[in-house]
Amino acid sequence: MRRLSTTDSDFDPALEQLLAWDLVSDHQVRQRVDDIIQDVRQRGDLAVLDYTARFDRWSPACAADLRIPHARLAAAWEQIPGAQRDALEQAAARIRHYAERQKLADWSFTEADGTVLGQQVSPLDRVGLYVPGGKAAYPSSVLMNAVPAKVAGVGELIMVVPTPAGELNDLVLAAAHVVGVDQAFAVGGAQAVAALAYGTETIPAVDKIVGPGNIYVATAKRAVFGQVGIDMVAGPSEILIICDGKTDPDWIAMDLFSQAEHDEDAQSILVSWDADYLDRVAASVERLLPTLEREAIIATALRQRGALILAQDLDDAIAVANRVAPEHLELSVAQPESILRQIRHAGAIFMGRYTAEAIGDYCAGPNHVLPTSRTARFSSPLGVYDFQKRSSLIMASPAGAARLGQTASVLARGEGLTAHARSAEYRGEVG
Amino acid sequence: MRRLSTTDSDFDPALEQLLAWDLVSDHQVRQRVDDIIQDVRQRGDLAVLDYTARFDRWSPACAADLRIPHARLAAAWEQIPGAQRDALEQAAARIRHYAERQKLADWSFTEADGTVLGQQVSPLDRVGLYVPGGKAAYPSSVLMNAVPAKVAGVGELIMVVPTPAGELNDLVLAAAHVVGVDQAFAVGGAQAVAALAYGTETIPAVDKIVGPGNIYVATAKRAVFGQVGIDMVAGPSEILIICDGKTDPDWIAMDLFSQAEHDEDAQSILVSWDADYLDRVAASVERLLPTLEREAIIATALRQRGALILAQDLDDAIAVANRVAPEHLELSVAQPESILRQIRHAGAIFMGRYTAEAIGDYCAGPNHVLPTSRTARFSSPLGVYDFQKRSSLIMASPAGAARLGQTASVLARGEGLTAHARSAEYRGEVG
Numbered sequence: 001m002r003r004l005s006t007t008d009s010d011f012d013p014a015l016e017q018l019l020a021w022d023l024v025s026d027h028q029v030r031q032r033v034d035d036i037i038q039d040v041r042q043r044g045d046l047a048v049l050d051y052t053a054r055f056d057r058w059s060p061a062c063a064a065d066l067r068i069p070h071a072r073l074a075a076a077w078e079q080i081p082g083a084q085r086d087a088l089e090q091a092a093a094r095i096r097h098y099a100e101r102q103k104l105a106d107w108s109f110t111e112a113d114g115t116v117l118g119q120q121v122s123p124l125d126r127v128g129l130y131v132p133g134g135k136a137a138y139p140s141s142v143l144m145n146a147v148p149a150k151v152a153g154v155g156e157l158i159m160v161v162p163t164p165a166g167e168l169n170d171l172v173l174a175a176a177h178v179v180g181v182d183q184a185f186a187v188g189g190a191q192a193v194a195a196l197a198y199g200t201e202t203i204p205a206v207d208k209i210v211g212p213g214n215i216y217v218a219t220a221k222r223a224v225f226g227q228v229g230i231d232m233v234a235g236p237s238e239i240l241i242i243c244d245g246k247t248d249p250d251w252i253a254m255d256l257f258s259q260a261e262h263d264e265d266a267q268s269i270l271v272s273w274d275a276d277y278l279d280r281v282a283a284s285v286e287r288l289l290p291t292l293e294r295e296a297i298i299a300t301a302l303r304q305r306g307a308l309i310l311a312q313d314l315d316d317a318i319a320v321a322n323r324v325a326p327e328h329l330e331l332s333v334a335q336p337e338s339i340l341r342q343i344r345h346a347g348a349i350f351m352g353r354y355t356a357e358a359i360g361d362y363c364a365g366p367n368h369v370l371p372t373s374r375t376a377r378f379s380s381p382l383g384v385y386d387f388q389k390r391s392s393l394i395m396a397s398p399a400g401a402a403r404l405g406q407t408a409s410v411l412a413r414g415e416g417l418t419a420h421a422r423s424a425e426y427r428g429e430v431g
Numbered sequence: 432m433r434r435l436s437t438t439d440s441d442f443d444p445a446l447e448q449l450l451a452w453d454l455v456s457d458h459q460v461r462q463r464v465d466d467i468i469q470d471v472r473q474r475g476d477l478a479v480l481d482y483t484a485r486f487d488r489w490s491p492a493c494a495a496d497l498r499i500p501h502a503r504l505a506a507a508w509e510q511i512p513g514a515q516r517d518a519l520e521q522a523a524a525r526i527r528h529y530a531e532r533q534k535l536a537d538w539s540f541t542e543a544d545g546t547v548l549g550q551q552v553s554p555l556d557r558v559g560l561y562v563p564g565g566k567a568a569y570p571s572s573v574l575m576n577a578v579p580a581k582v583a584g585v586g587e588l589i590m591v592v593p594t595p596a597g598e599l600n601d602l603v604l605a606a607a608h609v610v611g612v613d614q615a616f617a618v619g620g621a622q623a624v625a626a627l628a629y630g631t632e633t634i635p636a637v638d639k640i641v642g643p644g645n646i647y648v649a650t651a652k653r654a655v656f657g658q659v660g661i662d663m664v665a666g667p668s669e670i671l672i673i674c675d676g677k678t679d680p681d682w683i684a685m686d687l688f689s690q691a692e693h694d695e696d697a698q699s700i701l702v703s704w705d706a707d708y709l710d711r712v713a714a715s716v717e718r719l720l721p722t723l724e725r726e727a728i729i730a731t732a733l734r735q736r737g738a739l740i741l742a743q744d745l746d747d748a749i750a751v752a753n754r755v756a757p758e759h760l761e762l763s764v765a766q767p768e769s770i771l772r773q774i775r776h777a778g779a780i781f782m783g784r785y786t787a788e789a790i791g792d793y794c795a796g797p798n799h800v801l802p803t804s805r806t807a808r809f810s811s812p813l814g815v816y817d818f819q820k821r822s823s824l825i826m827a828s829p830a831g832a833a834r835l836g837q838t839a840s841v842l843a844r845g846e847g848l849t850a851h852a853r854s855a856e857y858r859g860e861v862g
Contacts, residue, residue: 027465034458080845087841098548101538109532116782117529117796122775124809138846171845207808225653226664229809233657251857257850293849329822336826343822344553351547351826358855359827362839365548366823377638378555378660380821390811391760391774392797395767395782396790408793410518414511414602415569418724419688424789426682 001282001302005310006320018307019267019324021235021373033190033219040194045201051191056133058166060186063202068161068173068184076173084171088178091363092143098365099151102384108393115400118393123153126204127387128196128228129181130211130221131172133162133188139175140361144368145210145231145382146179152387157181158206160196162188188213193220197228210382212369231382235373236265236305239357240326242317243281244333245274247353253284255330258358260301261294267305269324271317278308318342325376328357345376401427432713432733436741437751449738450698450755452666452804464621464650471625476632482622487564489597491617494633499592499604499615507604515602519609522794523574529796530582533815539824546831549824554584557635558818559627559659560612561642561652562603564593564619570606571792575799576641576662576813577610583818588612589637591627593619619644624651628659641813643800662813666804667696667736670788671757673748674712675764676705678784684715686761689789691732692725698736700755702748709739749773756807759788776807832858 004014039047045063052066053059060066077085108118127149131142142159149157159176161168163186176184185203187195192203193213199205208229209221221230239259243252256268272278285302289295311317318339321329325345333339336351343349347370350357361368369382396404405428412420435445470478476494483497484490491497508516539549558580562573573590580588590607592599594617607615616634618626623634624644630636639660640652652661670690674683687699703709716733720726742748749770752760756776764770767782774780778801781788792799800813827835836859843851 083841084845087838087845090838091842101540102550107532115795119533119797120771120774120780125775140842140846222653222656225656226804226806229806248857251854254850254854254857258848258854261848261850293847298850340551340824343551344556345820346822348823348825349551351824354829354832354858355825355827356832356836356839356854356858358843358851359832359835359839359858360823360825361851362842362855363835364546364825364827366550366825370823371820373657375657375660376820376822378820381823383821385816389776389802389807389809390814391777391807392779392791392801392812393771393782394779394786394791394795394797396786396795398785401785401787401790404790404794405787407518407521408787408790410514411522411571411793412789414515414518415571416724417689417692419685419692419729420789420792423682423685423689423787424793426679426685427785427787427790 001285001306001308003278003308003310006312006316015323018305019374029215029219030223033216033223036190037194037220037223040191040200041198048187048191048195048200048203051189052187055189056162056164058163063200066185066187066202068168068186073173073177073181073184076170077177079170080174085174088139088143088175091140092147092178094363094365095143095147095367096151099148099384102148103151104385104388104390111400113399113403114397116393116395120391120393121388122391123155124207124387124389126156126158126206127154128206128209129157129159130192130209130213130217131159131161132213133164133169137169137172139171140368141212142172142175143179146181148367148382148384149387150180152384154387156183158196158204159184160187160192162186162192190216190220193217193224197224208387210386231369231386232371232375232379236267237262238267238326238372239328239330240269240271240321240324241330241332242321243270243272243277244314245272245277246334247332249277249280249284250288251353252281252332253288255357256285256302256306257288257292257298258356259328260298260306261292264297264300265305266301268302269307269309271309271311271320273311273313273317275310278310282308314339321346325374327370327372327376330355330357347371347376347381396427432716432737432739434709434739434741437743437747446754449736450805460646460650461654464647464654467621468625468651468654471622471631472629479618479622479626479631479634482620483618486620487593487595489594494631497616497618497633499599499617504604504608504612504615507601508608510601511605516605519570519574519606522571523578523609525794525796526574526578526798527582530579530815533579534582535816535819535821542831544830544834545828547824547826551822551824552819553822554586555638555818555820556585557587557589557637558585559637559640560588560590561623561640561644561648562590562592563644564595564600568600568603570602571799572643573603573606574610577612579798579813579815580818581611583815585818587614589627589635590615591618591623593617593623621647621651624648624655628655639818641817662800662817663802663806663810667698668693669698669757669803670759670761671700671702671752671755672761672763673752674701674703674708675745676703676708677765678763680708680711680715681719682784683712683763684719686787687716687733687737688719688723688729689787690759691729691737692723695728695731696736697732699733700738700740702740702742702751704742704744704748706741709741713739745770752777756805758801758803758807761786761788778802778807778812827858
């Protein structure tokens with residue numbers, strides 16, 4: 001793993017280079033995705049069937065075959081081992097419990113003249129959940145995306161999942177069963193996103209699409225943004241660990257690995273002001289790496305995008321974390337709560353030596369869908385609030401209409417919008 | 432204005448056609464915008480100066496000339512009439528008062544085993560505010576975008592405003608003064624969005640860009656989404672009015688006009704179950720139209736995109752509103768509060784005969800930046816929450832780490848992510 005020090009003369013550009021990741025897709029990918037979307041808009045099911053045959057290497061006879069029936073989800077639930085059923089149920093319950101705290105509520109207040117102002121909250125009618133298939137088939141992702149939607153009260157949850165060569169992942173289907181997905185379809189890629197955004201004869205149009213996917217899925221989501229809502233454009237997963245040098249270096253090495261094992265682009269960074277400790281973690285990495293199932297992926301990720309950073313002190317380490325705005329931030333220090341308010345940007349904060357990121361990934365309760373690639377500067381974990389929306393409420397009393405109408409009239413006339421002014425003035429004349 | 436009836440055999444397609452608006456920009460516009468963004472990323476200030484000379488028809492001598500100094504904003508504040516100063520101050524105060532209610536707060540809870548879960552809320556560091564120039568220079572837009580950012584506690588608010596032929600609008604500058612914009616630049620178009628997203632030598636990079644703009648601005652915002660946050664992709668402004676036939680038809684006609692006067696694409700729709708009333712409003716439209724300053728724009732908008740819709744009854748009218756998911760919904764009926772919960776999708780709801788949309792546009796308090804083009808199905812008015820973000824908090828006790836680690840381990844191994852499993856298991860061994 002590369003070593004950096006915040007006192008290096010070239011630390012700033014070196015850090016920028018380490019973090020560089022362009023969330024914007026290249027022109028060629030965009031063009032291909034645009035073509036697929038246009039085709040699905042025009043030909044509906046037929047286009048979806050064509051792309052499924054081409055990209056997923058299986059050929060459903062007709063669009064109805066794309067549907068994964070409820071019975072299939074229930075069968076998967078019965079087939080998986082009991083320990084997995086228990087774990088899925090416990091995780092879903094904890095995610096639900098945390099999500100309940102996030103629900104937005106209506107509010108209103110009445111002014112002295114009787115004018116009422118407020119906000120009404122409603123759930124989305126219908127949401128599409130994209131679940132990756134193949135290598136990266138993650139049941140935890142089904143829980144994390146579906147549970148907050150259900151807690152929000154979304155009317156209908158439509159899952160799509162690609163089935164490379166027709167293969168379905170029982171753990172994913174079992175997770176869909178336990179969260180109560182309403183409809184499921186064996187379709188993926190940009191064609192699935194297009195179908196959810198515009199609807200086909202078989203796949204219903206939704207109001208928002210959430211869930212992770214490859215570059216084609218991400219590009220398609222960006223392209224249909226506006227027609228439907230989307231959750232976020234996700235880059236590779238990342239962790240930044242701040243450690244005071246007192247946590248077992250094997251633990252920290254394994255935390256770095258747990259991030260790096262996602263894929264070769266994943267990013268693992270450790271920051272400490274104890275140079276000896278960085279050496280000890282490096283030794284643990286060296287020693288433990290060969291014991292890991294996903295050694296090759298981890299080695300590549302650590303080499304390409306990992307780093308051990310020597311800071312001057314705790315404050316300097318926090319400054320690095322705020323510049324990185326990491327998806328996952330571990331504060332493996334003695335009194336993590338005392339520095340919490342200094343953390344300005346992070347998707348999720350794992351506090352103390354006992355809080356491995358992995359428990360947050362699966363079952364602690366908070367969502368594992370988090371802003372990546374420094375987008376924690378402006379965005380939040382996925383939550384119930386992403387499946388609710390607000391409507392402003394205004395009910396002017398006659399007196400309020402007269403009073404507010406005067407102010408509105410002055411500003412409207414200042415903008416040259418005289419119909420606005422007259423519309424406000426009408427109410428004032430009788431109010 | 433066109434007349435539709437919900438009982439027409441072709442009502443559904445006719446409504447779809449009436450509402451049709453593609454928020455996705457065409458290929459040519461996207462290509463031009465991409466080129467501008469690339470150029471600004473590479474050449475910084477020089478590119479911004481070139482595009483400003485080309486598109487805004489004025490040639491600043493150097494990038495420093497793009498800056499609009501604080502003194503210029505203060506001078507504008509002094510120059511405008513006292514009535515406008517009062518109106519801006521009153522509007523800002525009311526928008527601030529409403530916005531205060533929207534602030535997100537930290538929360539946390541402790542479980543039986545000592546594990547703490549929660550959420551920490553932080554403001555964005557730096558926000559860019561795009562303000563259109565020229566014909567559509569709206570000081571109210573400055574208030575509506577800037578006040579919630581300031582209430583959220585955003586560190587620095589950077590305003591950009593194009594100055595066609597070098598001309599500045601004093602009312603816009605005065606609004607920037609009263610809300611306390613931190614830096615202002617005389618630059619617009621895709622080049623302004625690119626500069627805010629990536630930064631130049633003169634214009635600082637921001638974390639999120641908000642504010643309305645033309646098709647180039649909207650396309651640029653979509654293109655830089657991910658690098659920075661954006662508010663929304665806005666289409667033409669719309670109103671849908673539900674009236675029980677008991678509101679003065681002149682008032683309703685003026686409300687339709689106030690929407691239509693924005694531009695030729697603006698949409699004004701009235702729904703009533705009283706056919707006579709639709710006739711009376713049509714007569715008012717006919718009679719009042721020639722008295723309006725923006726008659727030509729309004730006539731075009733009403734002809735192209737306006738409609739008077741005859742519903743069967745109140746419930747049927749509400750069903751139309753929910754299908755349209757309008758930006759602005761006026762409930763010009765006797766007991767608007769009794770039907771509020773039936774409204775599933777609307778940006779802002781104006782209740783009762785006295786609540787003209789115009790007072791909401793300027794000074795009632797709720798934001799006038801609202802989801803258009805049916806995006807109220809999945810999005811909300813601009814608010815303080817758009818300038819804050821959440822970080823999840825997890826602090827496992829040793830006992831909690833052991834318990835949660837078991838569940839995490841089962842699920843991680845089910846996904847083939849064994850480093851995740853081992854990272855969780857390490858803590859359990861001692862916990």
